[in-house]
Amino acid sequence: MGSNLGEVAIVGAGIGGLTLALELERRGVACRVFEATASIGATGVGINLLPHASKELAALGVLSELEAVAVATDQAVFFNRFGQHVYSEPLGRFAGYDHPQLSIHRGDLQAVLLRAVEERLVPVRTGTRCSRVRPVPGAVAMQLELADGSTEEVTAAVAVGCDGVHSTLRRQLHPGEGPPKYSGYNMWRGVTRWEPILSGAGMIRAGWLTRGKLVIYPIRHDPDGDGRQLVNWVAEIAGPIRAERDWNRAGSVEDFIAAFADWHFDWLDVPAFLRGTDLVLEYPMVDQDPLSFWGRGRITLLGDAAHPMVPRGSNGAGQAILDARHLADELAARGTTPEALRSYEKQRIAATARVVLANRTMPPDAILGEVYERTGDRPFARIEDVISHEELAAITERYKEIAGYSRRLLEAEGGGSPRDGTAISTRPSGGRTEQMG
Ligand SMILES: Cc1cc2nc3c(=O)[nH]c(=O)nc-3n(C[C@H](O)[C@H](O)[C@H](O)COP(=O)(O)OP(=O)(O)OC[C@H]3O[C@@H](n4cnc5c(N)ncnc54)[C@H](O)[C@@H]3O)c2cc1C
Structure with a gap:
């Protein structure tokens, strides 16, 4: 089992996950990024x-x-x-x-963020799909499925699900949620x-x-x-x-x-x-309808995993980037603690719910x-x-x-x-x- 008890584990190297890594690095908070795909291409x-x-x-x-x-x-x-x-x-x-x-191009945006992350931090761990996160005393343990079919368990202080519209962490937190x-x-x-x-x-x-x-x-x-x-x-x-x-x-x-x-x-x-x-x-x-909560204990969500929205207001990437800024501020101020995650959620859950609902009824193309x-x-x-x-x-x-x-x-x-x-x-x-x- 890999153990990094002070670290933030970022699940997903999309726009939100990579931005969060840069925000944390800027504040001196240690983190690692785990990405399911084997290589990050221009998708x-x-x-x-x-x-x-x-x-x-x-x-x-x-x-x-x-x-x-x-x-x-x-x-x-x-x-x-x-x-x-x-x-x-x-x-x-x-x-x-x-x-x-x-x-x-989304691929160009992701490539610029990825380059900055890999220059300033350790490389993103590609080919590592997170299948479950469970609480352990004072930390979380993440189950990773590796590209070669093996599994690995990694511990971290907190886990942030930046794993997009098909988020595994969201499903784990809200197993009864219906289809989109x-x-x-x-x-x-x-x-x-x-x-x-x-x-x-x-x-x-x-x-x-x-x-x-x-x-x-x-x-x-x-x-x-x-x-x-x-x-x-x-x-x-x-x-x-x-x-x-x-x-x-x-x-x-x-x-x-x-x-x-x-x-x-x-x-x-x-x-x-x-x-x-x-x-x-x-x-x-x-x-998807706005969630009533984004996390429990040492787990939270960010970006599309937290608030998938119809793409009508040019705001999907932007809201993920704003989430990352707020979460990094909280983790830097309160430490890698459940309190930091709850405070972040409190700041962002209602704000992003308003955007999800506005995209349904009154985006600019209205x-x-x-x-x-x-x-x-x-x-x-x-x-x-x-x-x-x-x-x-x-x-x-x-x-x-x-x-x-x-x-x-x-x-x-x-x-x-x-x-x-x-x-x-x-x-x-x-x-x-x-x-x-
Ligand atoms: C392949 C792809 C193409 C896209 N194309 C467009 C587009 O053309 N136009 C547009 O407006 N938006 C597009 N989006 C969505 C857009 O990137 C997001 O709406 C927005 O940027 C918010 O980003 P995010 O970080 O929350 O999610 P995303 O950018 O979707 O990133 C999620 C990341 O998590 C990874 N992941 C998923 N599950 C796991 C897991 N269990 N463990 C580890 N990693 C996992 C994914 O591979 C992905 O890299 C695309 C997303 C993806 C994944």
Whole structure:
């Protein structure tokens, strides 16, 4: 039995687990990371880091490395399914935050975090799947299944389940929890190498879930040296659930292209763009009801293991990163004790439950649902006759408040003071934003 009674055992080397390791190292708290997969590869497609998350990553000294492989997202742009402009607003530094919103390949984000962990700490132990954690006097004992089929028991002061949507530790703590909740929408994701679209750095959302909604944003400039970008896309359509949740499940363009067949806009030929994809992944839009507790004794949960949410607000990675900051603060202040874990849970459980619930009903794309309802899914003459700019802005502002990254909140923490010269106008002009094209 390996014994490290003062250490934090981190189960899972995803975004949350690796960030926690860096946060602990910064505070001088010993930890080790155990990862089920045999090697950490470039899995997934695009992911977004909002300013509250990039602020934490800046404090960990990895922001410039991330910026080198990401796109600093400049604006959110909304269209209906006829390609008519509904609303735009600046994002990240372009909206006056001190820290950027970054659109990045999940594999690139994980690779930057992993490199920092392995430079500053011991290597992540890959090929070690945690199958159970049990309390022992003053510690926990973790059962590990190794890649060669053998098992090993490791003790640590506390265990943190950062093991994602299929969390073993969550199942152990909540054995009676039912299956994930299906939102009624399936999701297909992919990346296409394409000429820059509109500003070349915007997050574009178009259409509505009932008939088909598309989210498009670039995650890498010029990957092939020919001026094109790696552009992430997500298609979401209402329908019965098609498959279990599995981040790596392959899908096919033919399964959803019909919903977008007539989307030929002056700013993008959507069918051609979707058919040009490198790969298609399929995932149901599911989440789980907020838990009543995240741990007992010397065990707790973090990130998707604690609060899986439907991916509609660009917040999955961000909330995991915020969890890591709070948990590391508590472990540094109170020692590797059950009290530290309970105090962390108290700070984060209600805050993240609000985000899970807001993602169901009022994420930023609720703007498009509102326009869909008010227009009866028909083209409009002037968006101002359908909904005011102020109402549209209020929808996104409400979400930022709940998710903890409104300018007001970050400025109160000293992390979001306005900057001069970078802001983009939020007012549409002539049906388009000024900086498009
Ligand atoms: C393969 C993969 C691809 C993804 N692709 C996308 C994407 O394209 N877009 C997007 O928005 N989000 C994606 N996500 C989810 C996204 O990373 C998370 O929503 C978010 O970053 C929160 O991170 P997390 O650390 O809580 O979970 P994750 O980043 O999911 O990390 C969980 C980690 O725990 C490991 N693990 C699981 N069980 C065990 C166990 N029993 N013992 C040890 N280790 C274990 C997993 O292998 C994984 O490395 C993906 C997740 C995974 C695992």
